[in-house]
Amino acid sequence: MAAQKIFDKRNLTMMMDLYELTMANGYFEDHADNYVTFDVFYRKNPDNGGYAIFAGLEQVIEYIENMHFSEEDIEYLRSLNIFCDEFLEYLRNYHFKGDIFAFREGTIMYPNEPILTVHASLIDAQLVETAILAEINHQSLIATKASRIVRAAKGRAVSDFGARRAHNMDAAVYGARAAYIGGAVGTATVLAGQLFNIPLSGTMAHSWVMYQDDEYTAFKKFCEMYPDNSILLIDTYDVLESGLPNAIRCAKEVLEPMGKRLKGVRLDSGDLAYLTIKVRKALDEAGLNDCMIVASNSLDEYSINSIIEQGGQIDSFGVGERLITSKSDPVFGAVYKIVEVEKNGERIPKIKVSETVEKITNPGRKKVYRVYDEEGRAISDLLTKYDETVDTSRRYRYIDSKKPWKNMHYENYTVKELQQQVIKDGKRIMPTENLDDLRQYVKDQLDNEIWVSELRFDNPHVHYLDMSPSYYEMKMDLLYKSQKNED
Amino acid sequence: MAAQKIFDKRNLTMMMDLYELTMANGYFEDHADNYVTFDVFYRKNPDNGGYAIFAGLEQVIEYIENMHFSEEDIEYLRSLNIFCDEFLEYLRNYHFKGDIFAFREGTIMYPNEPILTVHASLIDAQLVETAILAEINHQSLIATKASRIVRAAKGRAVSDFGARRAHNMDAAVYGARAAYIGGAVGTATVLAGQLFNIPLSGTMAHSWVMYQDDEYTAFKKFCEMYPDNSILLIDTYDVLESGLPNAIRCAKEVLEPMGKRLKGVRLDSGDLAYLTIKVRKALDEAGLNDCMIVASNSLDEYSINSIIEQGGQIDSFGVGERLITSKSDPVFGAVYKIVEVEKNGERIPKIKVSETVEKITNPGRKKVYRVYDEEGRAISDLLTKYDETVDTSRRYRYIDSKKPWKNMHYENYTVKELQQQVIKDGKRIMPTENLDDLRQYVKDQLDNEIWVSELRFDNPHVHYLDMSPSYYEMKMDLLYKSQKNED
Numbered sequence: 006m007a008a009q010k011i012f013d014k015r016n017l018t019m020m021m022d023l024y025e026l027t028m029a030n031g032y033f034e035d036h037a038d039n040y041v042t043f044d045v046f047y048r049k050n051p052d053n054g055g056y057a058i059f060a061g062l063e064q065v066i067e068y069i070e071n072m073h074f075s076e077e078d079i080e081y082l083r084s085l086n087i088f089c090d091e092f093l094e095y096l097r098n099y100h101f102k103g104d105i106f107a108f109r110e111g112t113i114m115y116p117n118e119p120i121l122t123v124h125a126s127l128i129d130a131q132l133v134e135t136a137i138l139a140e141i142n143h144q145s146l147i148a149t150k151a152s153r154i155v156r157a158a159k160g161r162a163v164s165d166f167g168a169r170r171a172h173n174m175d176a177a178v179y180g181a182r183a184a185y186i187g188g189a190v191g192t193a194t195v196l197a198g199q200l201f202n203i204p205l206s207g208t209m210a211h212s213w214v215m216y217q218d219d220e221y222t223a224f225k226k227f228c229e230m231y232p233d234n235s236i237l238l239i240d241t242y243d244v245l246e247s248g249l250p251n252a253i254r255c256a257k258e259v260l261e262p263m264g265k266r267l268k269g270v271r272l273d274s275g276d277l278a279y280l281t282i283k284v285r286k287a288l289d290e291a292g293l294n295d296c297m298i299v300a301s302n303s304l305d306e307y308s309i310n311s312i313i314e315q316g317g318q319i320d321s322f323g324v325g326e327r328l329i330t331s332k333s334d335p336v337f338g339a340v341y342k343i344v345e346v347e348k349n350g351e352r353i354p355k356i357k358v359s360e361t362v363e364k365i366t367n368p369g370r371k372k373v374y375r376v377y378d379e380e381g382r383a384i385s386d387l388l389t390k391y392d393e394t395v396d397t398s399r400r401y402r403y404i405d406s407k408k409p410w411k412n413m414h415y416e417n418y419t420v421k422e423l424q425q426q427v428i429k430d431g432k433r434i435m436p437t438e439n440l441d442d443l444r445q446y447v448k449d450q451l452d453n454e455i456w457v458s459e460l461r462f463d464n465p466h467v468h469y470l471d472m473s474p475s476y477y478e479m480k481m482d483l484l485y486k487s488q489k490n491e492d
Numbered sequence: 493m494a495a496q497k498i499f500d501k502r503n504l505t506m507m508m509d510l511y512e513l514t515m516a517n518g519y520f521e522d523h524a525d526n527y528v529t530f531d532v533f534y535r536k537n538p539d540n541g542g543y544a545i546f547a548g549l550e551q552v553i554e555y556i557e558n559m560h561f562s563e564e565d566i567e568y569l570r571s572l573n574i575f576c577d578e579f580l581e582y583l584r585n586y587h588f589k590g591d592i593f594a595f596r597e598g599t600i601m602y603p604n605e606p607i608l609t610v611h612a613s614l615i616d617a618q619l620v621e622t623a624i625l626a627e628i629n630h631q632s633l634i635a636t637k638a639s640r641i642v643r644a645a646k647g648r649a650v651s652d653f654g655a656r657r658a659h660n661m662d663a664a665v666y667g668a669r670a671a672y673i674g675g676a677v678g679t680a681t682v683l684a685g686q687l688f689n690i691p692l693s694g695t696m697a698h699s700w701v702m703y704q705d706d707e708y709t710a711f712k713k714f715c716e717m718y719p720d721n722s723i724l725l726i727d728t729y730d731v732l733e734s735g736l737p738n739a740i741r742c743a744k745e746v747l748e749p750m751g752k753r754l755k756g757v758r759l760d761s762g763d764l765a766y767l768t769i770k771v772r773k774a775l776d777e778a779g780l781n782d783c784m785i786v787a788s789n790s791l792d793e794y795s796i797n798s799i800i801e802q803g804g805q806i807d808s809f810g811v812g813e814r815l816i817t818s819k820s821d822p823v824f825g826a827v828y829k830i831v832e833v834e835k836n837g838e839r840i841p842k843i844k845v846s847e848t849v850e851k852i853t854n855p856g857r858k859k860v861y862r863v864y865d866e867e868g869r870a871i872s873d874l875l876t877k878y879d880e881t882v883d884t885s886r887r888y889r890y891i892d893s894k895k896p897w898k899n900m901h902y903e904n905y906t907v908k909e910l911q912q913q914v915i916k917d918g919k920r921i922m923p924t925e926n927l928d929d930l931r932q933y934v935k936d937q938l939d940n941e942i943w944v945s946e947l948r949f950d951n952p953h954v955h956y957l958d959m960s961p962s963y964y965e966m967k968m969d970l971l972y973k974s975q976k977n978e979d
Contacts, residue, residue, distance in 0.1 A: 014501045019683040020661050022653070023694030026682065031700065031717050041703065081686045087721065127703065134697075135681075138656035139664055146659075166509070169625035170823050172633075173662035174507050177626055180659070194622075195513065196506040199568045207510030210621075212830040213518065215842045216528065216614065230518050234574065242845060242974070274846060326823040335822040336657050336813040343699040355702045358729060359761060487729070 018072045019081075021135040026082065032127040033092045040103075042345040042370045043130050044119035045137060048363060051149050051334040052306075055465025056455065058152055058447060059120050060183045061144030062110040066433050068136045069101050103129040105428035111148075111186055111443040112423060113450045115468040118373050118386055120339070122424060134341045143176065144183035146337035150305075150328055151187030152447065156460065157306035159313060162321040164206045165192040166301055167329025180329045186443045193323070201440050206323070208271045208299065214241040220248065224255040228267075235260060236269035236299060244272060244280050245287075253291045269297040269321070277302065278315035285318035297321060305333060306462065345370045356483040368483050371476065374420040383454045385469035387420070390476050395420050404477040405469065413471070505559045506568075508622040513569065519614040520579045527590075529832040529857045530617050531606035532624060535850060538636050538821040539793075542952025543942065545639055545934060546607050547670045548631030549597040553920050555623045556588050590616040592915035598635075598673055598930040599910060600937045602955040605860050605873055607826070609911060621828045630663065631670040633824035637792075637815055638674030639934065643947065644793035646800060649808040651693045652679040653788055654816025667816045673930045680810070688927050693810070695758045695786065701728040707735065711742040715754075722747060723756040723786060731759060731767050732774075740778045756784040756808070764789065765802035772805035784808060792820060793949065832857045843970040855970050858963065861907040870941045872956035874907070877963050882907050891964040892956065900958070 032038070050057050074082075074096040083093055103125020114120050121137065123130050155163045165184040171177035181189075181197030191204035198205040209227060217223035220242055228235045237255065239248025249270070256267035270288070272280055277300045288296045300312075301323035309322060326332060344366065346353045354369030370391040378384050387395070387403060395401060401415045427435040451460070458466035472480070519525070537544050561569075561583040570580055590612020601607050608624065610617050642650045652671040658664035668676075668684030678691035685692040696714060704710035707729060715722045724742065726735025736757070743754035757775070759767055764787045775783045787799075788810035796809060813819060831853065833840045841856030857878040865871050874882070874890060882888060888902040914922040938947070945953035959967070 017661055017683070019686055020655065020664060021682055022655055022680040023682055023685075023692045024680065024697055027694055027718070027721075028697050028700050031714065034717055035713060037703070039703075041699075043699070078686070082682075085692065087718070131697070131699070135655050136661075139658055139660060142657055143660040143663075168507065168509055168622050169828075170629055170825070171626055172659035172817070172822075173626060173630040173666050174504055174623075175660035175662040176630075177507060193509040193511065195508055195510055195569075196504070198510075199506055199565070205510045205572065207514055210511055210515050210618070211844060212528075212530070212618070213515050215830050215844060216524070216526075216833055226522060227518065230521055231514070231574070234514075274848070274851065326825070330659070330817075330822045332822055335659075335817040335819055338657070338813070341656075343702050346703055357698060357702060361761070364761065 016071075016073070016075055016078070017068060017136065018074055019078055020139070021132065025131050025134055027087060028131045029128045030088045030092045032131070033095060034089055038126050038128070040124065040347040041127050041130050041343055043123045043134070043341050044344050044367070045121040045141060045339050045341050046117055046119050046367075047337065047339040048116050049338065050116065051146060051331060051337060052153065054149065054153060055459035055461060056113045056115060056149075056468065057145055057337070058148040058187055059108045059112045059114045059141070059145055060110055060148035060186050061140035061179070062107050062121070062427065063437060064140045064144070064179065065107075065121070065137050066105075066427060066435070068140065069105070069133055069428060069431075070433055072099070072101050072132070074099055100431055101125070101129050101133060101428075102431040103428070104426060104430065106424040106426050108423050109425060109446070110438060111446040113383075113447075113455055115386060115470060117367060117470055118388065119367075119371065119424070122370070124370070138339055138341055142337040142339050144179055145339065146331045146335070147180045147183035147329065148187035148447075149337070150331040151184040151189050152451070153306040153462070154304070154309060154322075154324055154328055155188035156451070157309040157313075157462075158322055161319060162190045163188070164321065164323050165189050165194065165328055166323040166325040168194040170326035171329045177329065182440065184328060185440060186447060188444065188447060189324075189328075203440065208236040208269075209238040211238065211241050211273075214238060221251045221254065224251050225259050228255050228259045228265075232260060232263055232265040233268070235265070235267050236271055237267070238273065239270045239284075240272050240274050244275060245283055249284055249287055253287065253293065256291070256293055256296070267293055267296045269299050271299040271301065271323070273301050277319065278312045278317035281312075281318040282316055299323060301325060303327060307333070310462070342366045344368050354479060354483060356480065356487060358484065358487045365484070368480055369476070373423045375423055376415055376471075377419045377421070377454070379417045381453060382456060383468075384415075384418070384456075385471050386423070387471045387473065388476050389473040390479065393473055393475065402474060403471040404474055406472050406477065409477065503558070503560070503562055503565070504555060504623065505561055506565055507626070508619065512618050512621055514574060515618045516615045517575045517579045519618070520582060521576055525613050525615070527611065527834040528614055528617050528830055530610045530621070530828050531831050531854070532608040532628060532826050532828050533604055533606050533854075534824065534826040535603050536825065537603065538633060538818060538824060539640065541636065541640060542946035542948060543600045543602060543636075543955065544632055544824070545635040545674055546595045546599045546601045546628070546632055547597055547635035547673050548627035548666070549594050549608070549914065550924060551627045551631070551666065552594075552608070552624050553592075553914060553922070555627065556592070556620055556915060556918075557920055559586065559588050559619070561586055587918055588612070588616050588620060588915075589918040590915070591913060591917065593911040593913050595910050596912060596933070597925060598933040600870075600934075600942055602873060602957060604854060604957055605875065606854070606858065606911070609857070611857070625826055625828055629824040629826050631666055632826065633818045633822070634667045634670035634816065635674035635934075636824070637818040638671040638676050639938070640793040640949070641791070641796060641809075641811055641815055642675035643938070644796040644800075644949075645809055648806060649677045650675070651808065651810050652676050652681065652815055653810040653812040655681040657813035658816045663816065669927065671815060672927060673934060675931065675934060676811075676815075690927065695723040695756075696725040698725065698728050698760075701725060708738045708741065711738050712746050715742050715746045715752075719747060719750055719752040720755070722752070722754050723758055724754070725760065726757045726771075727759050727761050731762060732770055736771055736774055740774065740780065743778070743780055743783070754780055754783045756786050758786040758788065758810070760788045764806065765799045765804035768805040769803055786810060788812060790814060794820075797949070829853045831855050841966060841970060843967065843974065845971065845974045852971070855967055856963070860910045862910055863902055863958075864906045864908070864941070866904045868940060869943060870955075871902075871905070871943075872958050873910070874958045874960065875963050876960040877966065880960055880962065889961060890958040891961055893959050893964065896964065
């Protein structure tokens with residue numbers, strides 16, 4: 006991945022909130038170098054969906070591995086007159102030395118479970134917060150949105166056309182990466198194709214048609230130049246009266262004499278359901294049954310679903326702004342919360358109590374298991390204490406945290422631990438994964454593991470997050486204690 | 493700006509849609525090196541507002557000045573088997589050689605006027621499209637959103653706290669830049685502060701409070717370390733029962749003996765209107781009238797407006813996800829359209845006719861003037877042909893394009909041309925502007941030039957975009973001709 010290294014030559018270490026440094030300096034001055042555990046989790050699936058897709062881990066690892074403060078960084082920080090000289094000296098040779106555990110990229114994930122866990126000294130754990138959240142929030146958002154759009158397209162191709170509306174360069178490039186993991190077949194963004202080996206797609210610009218003396222000439226020149234990639238943009242003047250007849254004429258008079266077929270036509274405006282039905286009919290009548298119809302223009306899972314319901318004849322969707330910004334829900338709200346502190350050899354679980362019940366955190370270092378039934382369907386996720394193991398040869402009593410009074414058991418089940426260690430003592434121990442493998446991993450889970458009722462766009466089934474009895478007991482203990490402290 | 497250069501060492505040239513290269517290769521093979529003119533414009537203000545703010549120009553210029561295809565880029569493009577060898581050779585020494593004209597960054601702008609114009613050879617003009625749109629769409633979006641939020645805050649400070657929810661690194665950093673231009677007082681993102689000399693702000697993390705043995709100890713240690721920057725986060729356990737009394741105690745027992753005052757308290761959850769009224773009262777009763785209240789948590793122009801209406805007592809807003817993603821309207825839809833082609837010494841204006849009237853483009857190379865009344869208020873913008881001048885010593889007949897039958901005149905008016913040349917023959921001729929100057933420029937326009945009725949959040953006045961009689965005639969001619977071609 007030589008190309009990727011060039012792209013990431015930037016020193017992004019300082020892409021952090023000021024308070025990460027203020028806290029770190031505070032811990033430094035306080036000689037507080039305890040090990041602590043922070044969990045990353047989120048509280049709500051985007052678009053009220055039934056699941057989300059974990060993405061961005063590769064870039065988290067790159068960020069952390071490359072963390073260092075340059076001389077210029079130190080001088081800038083000194084100029085703020087906030088930090089003590091010893092801390093600035095310490096930053097000069099700073100490297101992250103902690104451990105990181107995470108879901109595999111592409112894992113289907115659900116609210117309130119730790120998708121990534123940092124176990125490190127206070128300062129290490131503090132300094133990585135902002136970048137971890139920015140990478141995971143962005144790429145998980147786009148991977149999840151792509152997955153929704155791809156599912157709405159029901160087997161038809163979906164490509165990312167969003168670069169021009171992305172929130173700047175990284176959003177275009179890493180957004181294309183996330184969209185590919187989520188199921189898009191490719192991207193129009195050349196740099197993303199180059200960096201991540203994503204298939205590129207692209208057709209023709211309106212300006213090509215407008216520059217030429219007339220539409221037919223524009224089509225003719227394009228087909229002569231790209232006889233194997235002849236996708237013609239037919240909506241510059243009038244789809245049915247001008248673009249379509251000119252495209253058919255081009256297929257007959259330019260391509261067929263060369264022994265070539267018209268590959269496709271593209272529409273970028275108008276009533277896509279109505280127009281594509283007409284276009285399909287005319288193409289078929291002209292013997293161009295193999296000519297595909299590509300459509301773009303403000304598409305997302307909702308409009309694609311509607312177009313298909315109306316009988317729209319589209320083979321391939323180019324999806325731009327509503328994918329690359331996740332327009333209908335553009336914020337993925339993963340947070341980073343302290344769950345355990347180690348003091349004098351003791352591990353002290355921490356809980357954040359809140360007025361809002363949903364904001365109470367799951368305390369302590371923990372394990373997350375996905376629990377499968379006999380057919381391999383994921384029936385729930387399970388939180389246990391870090392030192393617990395699950396013996397799948399026996400039925401397992403768990404707590405449904407919403408109905409803790411019920412006597413619940415798993416029977417005939419298997420489990421998979423969802424977190425793997427990816428950084429050990431500051432060094433990557435997980436190789437860079439192939440993007441096609443991650444994309445296939447997402448597809449396999451959606452096709453084979455996840456309950457169909459979680460895939461519904463409206464009111465999906467809420468995936469269960471169960472707890473082991475001893476984990477639940479520990480959490481309740483902390484809640485009662487916090488209540489006593491208040492009284 | 494040495495630091496900035498380090499950050500931008502990346503070769504971003506390939507951040508373009510594939511079709512830019514396909515078109516360019518087509519023009520190359522066709523020996524088409526005519527000069528053409530493309531306009532950048534948008535069709536709708538974000539959030540149904542009355543205006544938008546132009547931002548991102550500096551990064552457009554940087555991208556264009558640095559455009560070059562590396563050996564690796566060429567080899568990647570060759571591997572796609574789309575481009576002819578001669579074109580790939582041509583790219584090896586490619587540099588943009590055209591001219592670019594643009595509004596000054598920070599200019600208040602309105603739909604359908606050319607905010608940036610590229611006058612260049614076909615290939616040059618094609619290759620810069622994606623990056624120009626991505627930079628302008630992103631930064632204009634965030635500058636506009638910031639401006640709305642700052643206006644809702646009615647003089648109270650607004651800081652960008654959004655990095656962790658931004659659409660990746662660039663979105664955080666350039667978003668902070670745009671937010672500052674739009675009126676934010678600062679950012680929490682250290683890298684943005686460093687690169688663009690934006691004031692930094694930041695307070696305390698929940699984890700600081702949770703790590704320490706109790707809340708009072710956490711506050712005490714923080715005040716001892718940062719006696720001049722003592723902003724205490726009071727919502728970790730219970731604002732009114734715990735955080736607030738502990739903060740007041742800290743002011744009395746820790747800070748006052750040092751001769752220091754408690755600088756502020758911060759709330760990041762709960763009912764901000766209700767709680768801050770209580771907090772203000774308690775602080776005042778404790779003699780801490782000068783202690784400011786900072787609030788964050790899902791804020792935007794709508795929630796800030798509501799909090800202030802309810803009497804909420806907040807001095808400074810930390811605004812995160814809803815600013816950095818422009819959550820309520822996360823897409824700025826600027827487009828890039830060909831408006832003129834030069835052939836054999838003749839300038840041929842081009843128009844894109846569409847089924848949708850709003851999508852018909854304004855053809856031809858043109859000038860844009862802002863027209864001011866005697867008091868310096870901007871009463872409208874005016875499009876003229878490129879070779880027209882406006883003689884403000886005489887009354888001026890213009891066409892209201894929505895009511896072209898009316899006999900309309902400007903009297904006692906002044907005008908300002910809005911586009912300036914920023915790149916000439918591929919070289920920057922505009923110096924990098926100081927961000928504080930741009931921020932002041934935005935403020936001056938909002939305070940002194942723009943009609944108050946355009947600043948309304950609901951149903952703002954729609955700014956007029958007038959046309960000179962000869963410009964209007966040219967556009968109508970083209971529309972009638974396009975109609976004849978169709979019949």
